[in-house]
Amino acid sequence: MNNIVEGGCFCGSVRYSFKFDKYPSANCYCSICRRISGAPFVSWLAIPSDLFKYLNNKPKKIKSSSHGNRFFCDECGTPIACVLEGDPKNINITIASLDKPQEFEPKAKIFVDDMLDWLK
Numbered sequence: 001m002n003n004i005v006e007g008g009c010f011c012g013s014v015r016y017s018f019k020f021d022k023y024p025s026a027n028c029y030c031s032i033c034r035r036i037s038g039a040p041f042v043s044w045l046a047i048p049s050d051l052f053k054y055l056n057n058k059p060k061k062i063k064s065s066s067h068g069n070r071f072f073c074d075e076c077g078t079p080i081a082c083v084l085e086g087d088p089k090n091i092n093i094t095i096a097s098l099d100k101p102q103e104f105e106p107k108a109k110i111f112v113d114d115m116l117d118w119l120k
């Protein structure tokens, strides 16, 4: 397997890469993920920031809460990343924006109490 993982947004404006490894992952059912993605939950992969880089254009930042920033393509809107102020050494990447999301199955569930009833 190639040990460099790549991903990016729908339109191709934002591309990123990082070194393949086993990283923490989770499906998040919180209301912020739901609203900002327009989907019932978001699957996240937490990568050490120093192993991660953007390859061409950087995404646009939006402050999504008092303790976090979200990043999305300002051309097509794809949610790309989330960085929490309490965890600045990691960048959380949307697994669904990876070129091969099937290689990163989410291993945990967070904010399960906020899950929509019809998802259960």
Ligand SMILES: [Zn+2]
Binding pocket: 009, 010, 011, 012, 013, 014, 073, 074, 075, 076, 077, 078
């Ligand atoms: Zn885009």
Ligand SMILES: [Zn+2]
Binding pocket: 028, 029, 030, 031, 032, 033, 034, 042, 111
């Ligand atoms: Zn969330």
